[in-house]
Amino acid sequence: MTDEQFAQLRSQFQIPENMVYLDGNSLGALPKMTQSHMTDVISRQWAGELVTGWNTCDWIDLPLSVGDQIAPIVGAAAGSIVCCDNLSINLFKALAASLEINNARTLISVEAGQFPTDSYMAQGLASLVGPERCQVQSVDVDTVTVGDLKHSAVLVLSHVDYKTGTLRDMGSITKVAHAAGSLIIWDLAHSAGVVDISLAASEVDFAVGCTYKFLNGGPGAPGFLYVNERHQHSQNPLPGWMGHARLFDFEADYDAAPGVRRFLTGTQSVLALNAVASSLSVFDGLCLTELRQRSLSLTAHFIALWQKSALLQGDSVIVTPLDEAKRGSQVSLALDHAFPISQALIDDGVVVDFREPNLIRFGFSPLYNTLTDAERGISSLESIITSKQYEAPQFQIRSTVT
Amino acid sequence: MTDEQFAQLRSQFQIPENMVYLDGNSLGALPKMTQSHMTDVISRQWAGELVTGWNTCDWIDLPLSVGDQIAPIVGAAAGSIVCCDNLSINLFKALAASLEINNARTLISVEAGQFPTDSYMAQGLASLVGPERCQVQSVDVDTVTVGDLKHSAVLVLSHVDYKTGTLRDMGSITKVAHAAGSLIIWDLAHSAGVVDISLAASEVDFAVGCTYKFLNGGPGAPGFLYVNERHQHSQNPLPGWMGHARLFDFEADYDAAPGVRRFLTGTQSVLALNAVASSLSVFDGLCLTELRQRSLSLTAHFIALWQKSALLQGDSVIVTPLDEAKRGSQVSLALDHAFPISQALIDDGVVVDFREPNLIRFGFSPLYNTLTDAERGISSLESIITSKQYEAPQFQIRSTVT
Numbered sequence: 001m002t003d004e005q006f007a008q009l010r011s012q013f014q015i016p017e018n019m020v021y022l023d024g025n026s027l028g029a030l031p032k033m034t035q036s037h038m039t040d041v042i043s044r045q046w047a048g049e050l051v052t053g054w055n056t057c058d059w060i061d062l063p064l065s066v067g068d069q070i071a072p073i074v075g076a077a078a079g080s081i082v083c084c085d086n087l088s089i090n091l092f093k094a095l096a097a098s099l100e101i102n103n104a105r106t107l108i109s110v111e112a113g114q115f116p117t118d119s120y121m122a123q124g125l126a127s128l129v130g131p132e133r134c135q136v137q138s139v140d141v142d143t144v145t146v147g148d149l150k151h152s153a154v155l156v157l158s159h160v161d162y163k164t165g166t167l168r169d170m171g172s173i174t175k176v177a178h179a180a181g182s183l184i185i186w187d188l189a190h191s192a193g194v195v196d197i198s199l200a201a202s203e204v205d206f207a208v209g210c211t212y213k214f215l216n217g218g219p220g221a222p223g224f225l226y227v228n229e230r231h232q233h234s235q236n237p238l239p240g241w242m243g244h245a246r247l248f249d250f251e252a253d254y255d256a257a258p259g260v261r262r263f264l265t266g267t268q269s270v271l272a273l274n275a276v277a278s279s280l281s282v283f284d285g286l287c288l289t290e291l292r293q294r295s296l297s298l299t300a301h302f303i304a305l306w307q308k309s310a311l312l313q314g315d316s317v318i319v320t321p322l323d324e325a326k327r328g329s330q331v332s333l334a335l336d337h338a339f340p341i342s343q344a345l346i347d348d349g350v351v352v353d354f355r356e357p358n359l360i361r362f363g364f365s366p367l368y369n370t371l372t373d374a375e376r377g378i379s380s381l382e383s384i385i386t387s388k389q390y391e392a393p394q395f396q397i398r399s400t401v402t
Numbered sequence: 403m404t405d406e407q408f409a410q411l412r413s414q415f416q417i418p419e420n421m422v423y424l425d426g427n428s429l430g431a432l433p434k435m436t437q438s439h440m441t442d443v444i445s446r447q448w449a450g451e452l453v454t455g456w457n458t459c460d461w462i463d464l465p466l467s468v469g470d471q472i473a474p475i476v477g478a479a480a481g482s483i484v485c486c487d488n489l490s491i492n493l494f495k496a497l498a499a500s501l502e503i504n505n506a507r508t509l510i511s512v513e514a515g516q517f518p519t520d521s522y523m524a525q526g527l528a529s530l531v532g533p534e535r536c537q538v539q540s541v542d543v544d545t546v547t548v549g550d551l552k553h554s555a556v557l558v559l560s561h562v563d564y565k566t567g568t569l570r571d572m573g574s575i576t577k578v579a580h581a582a583g584s585l586i587i588w589d590l591a592h593s594a595g596v597v598d599i600s601l602a603a604s605e606v607d608f609a610v611g612c613t614y615k616f617l618n619g620g621p622g623a624p625g626f627l628y629v630n631e632r633h634q635h636s637q638n639p640l641p642g643w644m645g646h647a648r649l650f651d652f653e654a655d656y657d658a659a660p661g662v663r664r665f666l667t668g669t670q671s672v673l674a675l676n677a678v679a680s681s682l683s684v685f686d687g688l689c690l691t692e693l694r695q696r697s698l699s700l701t702a703h704f705i706a707l708w709q710k711s712a713l714l715q716g717d718s719v720i721v722t723p724l725d726e727a728k729r730g731s732q733v734s735l736a737l738d739h740a741f742p743i744s745q746a747l748i749d750d751g752v753v754v755d756f757r758e759p760n761l762i763r764f765g766f767s768p769l770y771n772t773l774t775d776a777e778r779g780i781s782s783l784e785s786i787i788t789s790k791q792y793e794a795p796q797f798q799i800r801s802t803v804t
Contacts, residue, residue: 046432119654120642218672250758
């Protein structure tokens with residue numbers, strides 16, 4: 001894609017003037033068309049169609065139709081993804097289904113240092129079903145071997161680490177898990193939309209993700225669940241009526257719908273799903289390989305600028321791999337005073353975020369970030385460190401988030 | 403409240419001209435202020451504040467703050483409700499917590515004829531934890547005795563039956579359950595907002611509900627979960643990071659937040675929750691006892707008109723209790739050709755819905771329905787039956803919903 005094409009892509013997003021937004025890895029920016037689409041959904045669909053909108057506006061199929069929009073972005077076949085609930089709940093479904101499928105084993109392997117909700121859900125499942133049916137072990141996924149997984153029913157790990165931005169090799173780790181007789185669940189929260197992903201070709205068993213980061217579905221937008229076709233017969237441990245084969249017959253007993261639809265729970269938010277549907281349409285006609293190249297050119301530019309800065313080399317360390325093959329779409333710096341510096345950056349119009357204990361994450365969306373954004377990020381950081389303006393009292397206050 | 407006050411209330415809703423909307427028991431109408439609020443949430447909060455909106459716009463506390471808006475509508479204390487996920491998932495949490503609390507027992511009692519998602523979730527939990535830890539029995543809640551529940555860990559039942567519109571006596575059935583040593587979970591899907599409910603005074607253990615019916619939160623709007631203060635120490639079986647005591651410390655182990663917050667799972671939709679927040683503000687300053695009176699006057703008027711119609715008395719049966727104390731906010735008629743007649747009613751601008759096997763539900767919202775709506779419902783039904791216009795081929799086609 002040309003610079004002009006990227007500029008055209010960026011113009012589809014509403015980003016505040018003078019803001020350098022480097023936190024699309026936490027919350028994606030608003031695609032302009034989503035605003036007008038939501039006005040239509042509320043004023044015409046909800047107000048005008050009322051209950052008949054479930055049919056006339058295809059609300060009932062949104063979890064599947066939005067799933068089919070996500071499928072090409074993650075290398076999955078149509079009909080293998082539902083967009084619903086949130087990542088935590090979808091992971092619970094995938095974990096329980098994995099224990100059912102791989103029923104000679106009882107061990108869930110969780111990546112050490114994983115985004116915590118993933119291990120919390122594994123612990124929750126183990127606590128619910130009891131230690132004789134499920135235990136949880138922690139593994140280092142960057143060195144994981146067949147031996148580490150020889151008792152594992154399922155391994156769950158992040159495709160891109162949320163702190164360091166390290167990208168894991170989906171194909172080879174999936175092979176290790178399978179060689180050990182373990183299933184695998186990939187958490188795509190920080191990779192969907194910015195990395196070329198081949199769930200089907202890599203023979204991944206399950207994958208989960210969220211749509212509010214690089215997919216730009218809006219704050220707290222629904223999660224998604226990929227189920228390999230060979231596992232679509234397995235049980236949903238949260239079998240709400242939306243996953244029933246004949247949901248409007250209101251039968252007393254649960255009879256799971258064929259295909260991935262059985263992984264639905266109860267009724268899903270039509271407003272939330274429509275925002276995702278609209279935001280995903282930005283991806284129509286885009287090539288993930290080109291987006292991945294754009295993402296790498298942005299993070300590489302940021303890293304090159306950092307490497308030219310004696311100040312930053314003295315005061316900070318890049319914890320994100322310099323090797324492009326191992327880099328997601330963010331660059332994380334470890335440095336002293338990381339929290340107040342992150343707040344001073346935000347105050348200067350460079351929106352980043354802080355992660356414990358001493359990290360600042362600079363996230364780059366190939367859809368709307370520019371080389372200039374990387375330059376502004378570096379220059380603002382240099383200026384804040386040099387001036388020590390982060391020492392101002394207002395930057396010391398820890399808020400709930402970011 | 404005066405007729406003028408009710409007219410003023412109705413004027414806050416956007417209802418299509420010439421439509422008689424009698425399906426607020428399935429999907430509530432759009433409060434006009436919700437449209438403008440959502441434009442603000444999308445264009446100013448999301449687009450303008452971006453990730454900092456989690457703090458600056460209090461997104462992070464929405465499940466609790468919306469829960470506190472629901473609390474007075476259902477007779478609950480502030481801090482005892484979370485608005486999140488959907489009814490099915492919230493029921494799963496309440497069922498698992500009940501088994502943990504009442505751990506000498508393993509039996510879940512489900513109302514016979516319950517809205518099916520409730521029994522599906524009980525079956526799902528039983529299947530997940532295994533028969534030695536959980537079994538499900540069905541009970542007739544209209545005749546339930548202490549003896550029926552003597553082995554029951556928890557009873558789950560609907561406050562208002564979705565088919566017949568029968569209202570159960572929350573106080574007395576809760577006492578029966580407690581006398582038998584069983585906990586109780588009330589499903590408020592069809593009663594919240596139209597019946598005077600006293601969760602705290604009735605000493606209810608748990609309650610679940612949805613916000614898309616009489617609370618007008620929009621299609622598929624989030625569910626809610628009430629947890630009596632005495633049970634707020636119990637475990638959430640779906641312990642996502644949003645229920646952690648220190649969620650932004652990203653600790654490896656789950657440590658549940660104090661209070662009802664621990665019943666959160668993963669990230670919730672800020673768009674969906676804001677629509678609910680806005681729609682619930684219609685209830686500000688309203689008295690539930692007066693709304694209940696208004697609801698009864700509407701259903702009583704409909705019943706009186708039916709009773710005056712020789713045609714309708716010959717062709718249909720009211721399956722909703724004539725006794726006001728046992729009536730929710732709908733009137734259900736059993737009649738031949740119920741499905742095509744329901745479709746002809748909708749075609750005539752009287753929006754109702756059909757439920758298996760032969761029911762048409764006429765739902766009345768005290769916030770926006772009028773006595774004239776009841777009259778139009780009856781006259782349209784008479785005209786459709788007399789003319790046999792329901793025999794037209796287009797009314798025979800079964801769609802997915804309604």
